[in-house]
Amino acid sequence: MLPLETVPPYAALLGFLYIALTLRSVMARGTARRLIGPLEDERLNRRLRVHGNFAEYAPLALLLLAFAELRGASAAALHAACVALVVGRCLHAWGVSQVPETLRWRQAGMVLTLGAIATAAIRILASYA
Numbered sequence: 692m693l694p695l696e697t698v699p700p701y702a703a704l705l706g707f708l709y710i711a712l713t714l715r716s717v718m719a720r721g722t723a724r725r726l727i728g729p730l731e732d733e734r735l736n737r738r739l740r741v742h743g744n745f746a747e748y749a750p751l752a753l754l755l756l757a758f759a760e761l762r763g764a765s766a767a768a769l770h771a772a773c774v775a776l777v778v779g780r781c782l783h784a785w786g787v788s789q790v791p792e793t794l795r796w797r798q799a800g801m802v803l804t805l806g807a808i809a810t811a812a813i814r815i816l817a818s819y820a
Contacts, residue, residue, distance in 0.1 A: 779803025
């Protein structure tokens with residue numbers, strides 16, 4: 692089995708992005724004096740959804756990318772998918788955070804994120820052929 696060398700630095704970058712999104716959500720909740728419950732503040736709601744969406748997509752993508760690396764996917768394919776994931780998560784966060792929202796950034800972020808997930812999934816399945 693090959694060691695993981697390509698995916699971990701990207702996972703670390705995404706870890707820092709997750710921390711930033713977490714702190715942004717925590718500070719916004721503190722400012723709004725709303726620790727839990729329904730929120731009327733659209734900016735706060737958007738920050739919380741950005742954080743939640745990141746937590747929903749990034750772990751699965753990283754897991755699949757790590758599996759693809761362990762199954763022998765090329766470094767070039769992994770770098771491309773990892774860059775797409777990092778850029779996609781940043782674009783999505785930016786797009787959803789805007790009031791009013793600019794849908795193209797959100798859409799571009801999701802296309803890149805889902806592209807990274809699909810690339811990893813295909814590479815994994817192809818390694819069994």
